[in-house]
Amino acid sequence: MKSCISTYSFERLYQDGGFTRFDAIDKTKEYGCQGVELVLNDETPDGSTPMEYAKALCAHAKEQGLEVPIYTTGANFFVKEPEKELERLCRHIDIAAECKIPLLRHDVAWGYYEGYTGIKSYKKVIEAVAPFVRQAAEYARERGLKTCSENHGYLLQDSARMLELFAAVDHPNYGFLCDMGNFTVVDEDCATAVSALSDY
Structure with missing residues (x-):
């Protein structure tokens, strides 16, 4: 087993701009971990594109000898225009794929x-969001990575509802990240x- 810390864990420290x-x-390296999870959204703190920012973070992690096993971003498919949300998420899938x-x-x-x-x-x-989660999983499969929630x-937090979600999505490239x-x-x-939920 390898240990990993999410950049989200430091969220409070980013607010004043003194900690990036x-x-x-x-810090993740200092704490003795082997990996870091990148949590990114559509805006970056330095004005670069999300792709440029992610690549810079991955390069820095590599310099520190850290793996980047997972990329996390927000998404909400229960909206009036879920097609637009799918397009947005696919751009992040492209970033993760580019960063390997x-x-x-x-x-x-x-x-x-x-x-x-x-x-x-x-x-x-679940009925409304499942088709879009499935499409994201398929798009990610084509780009060489896997998706999860x-x-x-x-x-959608207890195990019974999560099981219903996975049954509705029904895609081999979509899995469960367990908290x-x-x-x-x-x-x-x-x-x-x-x-x-262990099978997922």
């Missing part, structure tokens, strides 16, 4: 969007939940 993601990579990062984690849904008038059921959410966001502690937030026993 490059510093986070240095083998795994990309993305969110799925954050809640009911403003103006939503349908039935408020997580099943309706974590159990968080309340709406054991997140199950307790929805009052679920961690051991039971992890066991239920």
Whole structure:
């Protein structure tokens, strides 16, 4: 097993501009880890493109002797125009592929969007988002990497709902990134939940 720290773990330190993601990579090395997870979105702190910024971070990680096993970005397919969100996510898949990062984690849904008038059921959410998650997984497969999602966001967080999501997506290139502690937030026993999802 190898240890890895996410650049997101240093999020509070970025606020005043005195600590950067490059510093986070240095700290990760200092702490004795073997890898660093890059968490990036559409904007960069230095005005570079997301592609340029990711490449610079990966180069710095390599200089420090760290692997970059995973790239994470936000995503929300339960929106009025999920096609646009898919296009945006695919741009991040392109970045991960260019940087030769083998795994990309993305969110799925954050809640009911403003103006939503349908039935408020997580099943309706899964029905709406699954085709786009599947398309992202397929696009990533073509680019040589895998996609996954974590159990968080309340709406799709317990193991039963996550299982329904995976059944609906039904793509071999899409998997589960397990946060054991997140199950307790929805009052679920961690051991039971992890066991239920271990195949994914």
